[in-house]
Amino acid sequence: MGRCLWPSHRWICPPEQFRNIKDDVDIRADLFSIGVVIYEALTGGNPFREGARNALEVLYRTESVIPVPPTIPEDTNGMLAQFVTLMMNKFISRRPKTAAEALKWYSSFKQTLKM
Structure with a gap:
């Protein structure tokens, strides 16, 4: 659980990592990051970076904007979208x-995905 290295x-x-609240940074910080990476893989875009003018706007969006759940045609029951949204809470x-x-x-619903 390191800090967010700039810029990558x-x-x-x-x-919690942006705020540098060390007591709050645990495995759940990594799960947030994994959620963002899954979102990017499914949609081709980052929910906080898309349309941001600069790094401060990305920070603001990460702190305050709730991403629209991804739309995935193969996710007929919406469980994958819920999972990704939960990870990025x-x-x-x-x-x-x-x-x-x-x-x-994830294992409880992966069989329902038509991928």
């Missing part, structure tokens, strides 16, 4: 507490 990692940093208490918990939830 700032686009996937969770709010602004509130660390609402993200999975562990990678194992995130994997368990």
Whole structure:
């Protein structure tokens, strides 16, 4: 759990890392970043960076903008979109507490994906 190194990692940093609240930075910060990477892989864009004029606007969006859940045709029941949205939740208490918990939830619906 390092800090967001500039410039390459700032686009996937969770709010608590931007705020440098060390006590809040744990595995859930990494899960936020994984959620952003999955969002990018599914949509081709970063939910916080798209249209931002500068790094400060990215920071603002990361802190305050709730991304529109990705639309994925193969996700017929919307569970993957919910999963990605959960991983990118602004509130660390609402993200999975562990990678194992995130994997368990993903495993519960991955068979429904038509990919």
